[in-house]
Amino acid sequence: MQTNEVEIKTIQTTSEEEFIMKPYIDWCFKELMRNPKTRTGFIAALLRLPPEQIGRTTILENELSKRTEEEKQGVLDVRVLLESGTQLDIEMQVLYIEYWDDRSLFYLSKMFSSQLQKGESYDKLQKCIQVGVLNFTYFKKDNFCHRRVRFYDEATGDLYSEKLELQILELPKIPKEYHHPDGIIAWMKFFRGGNKKEMEEMAKGNAYLESAYEDLMEMSQDEKKRLAYEARERALRDQLALQHQTEKIFQQIAEVQGELDKAKDTLAETKGQLSETQGQLSKTQGQLSKTQGQLSKT
Structure with a gap:
């Protein structure tokens, strides 16, 4: 915004x-x-x-x-x-x-x-x-x-x-x-x-x-015109304050969204590492099974 x-x-x-x-x-x-x-x-x-x-x-x-x-x-x-x-x-x-x-x-x-x-x-x-x-x-x-x-x-x-x-x-x-x-x-x-x-x-x-x-x-x-002017000025200040507040909320939402995106990236990276570890574990288990088979044969 x-x-x-x-x-x-x-x-x-x-x-x-x-x-x-x-x-x-x-x-x-x-x-x-x-x-x-x-x-x-x-x-x-x-x-x-x-x-x-x-x-x-x-x-x-x-x-x-x-x-x-x-x-x-x-x-x-x-x-x-x-x-x-x-x-x-x-x-x-x-x-x-x-x-x-x-x-x-x-x-x-x-x-x-x-x-x-x-x-x-x-x-x-x-x-x-x-x-x-x-x-x-x-x-x-x-x-x-x-x-x-x-x-x-x-x-x-x-x-x-x-x-x-x-x-x-x-x-x-x-x-x-x-x-x-x-x-x-x-x-x-x-x-x-x-x-x-x-x-x-x-x-x-x-x-x-x-x-x-x-x-x-x-x-x-002119007193009447001044009152009308000041009423409009106050309304504009209120509108400006509301805009600033809205912009602040949008900025906070953007910051939270950034943190969420960062957390998602970290989670995806962790999942990738976990998958890699599981693959290595499966490979190790396969080698262990092969070794056990050779020992049984011996």
Whole structure:
């Protein structure tokens, strides 16, 4: 089982005025995405476009339709429709999850196929992008913090279709030396969080991040929203503790299984030695019987 590297901590502050929510908590992230300006700035960074080219953004129903009762339900964190017709599913994943690559493909394909109703033409299909903001390291063989996955023809190297795309943002991999106020990594650093002063510094020089910071400050001072945030934070800590406990149990089971396998090997080796000893004993008994026969004859 994968060891969960995520830590969720409640920072102890000396003053209530210093409290600020952490954007990587999924409840807080979804609240931030309700602001059209914040959505526009983040999506512009994802698509590498000037924010003014994004146009209007609309939050859609987050439950994807099912064809049958048996079909698995798809529930998205933030589903956004752009003025161009492009749809984005933006997921903030706080805790490690197995098979994230398969899960993101499932959401992407569900979102893409759910666009058409019975009898509609395929040319109505619009581009769909699944964005995973991960507060853990999933791809451990490299240090790329931002991946853009598209579908290419293996034979020609040409882009097969521009209508399907995956983006994966791994927050723990953010390079420490990056200080530019624009671009996707600036947003990743903001989502990763920090103390009040650090968050304020991150937002400087970027009007869209400044808007997100103002929302974050307002939410942090709202008693009802803070209670909802802290409830979600506690639930995540409990879930993380349960995961750690489960991983510990699996590790103990693996250790016991290793000891059992070792004992089986030892038993098999002992049986082999016993069989060899029995063979030698049988051979000795045969020689003894032969000698006794010769003595009787004599």
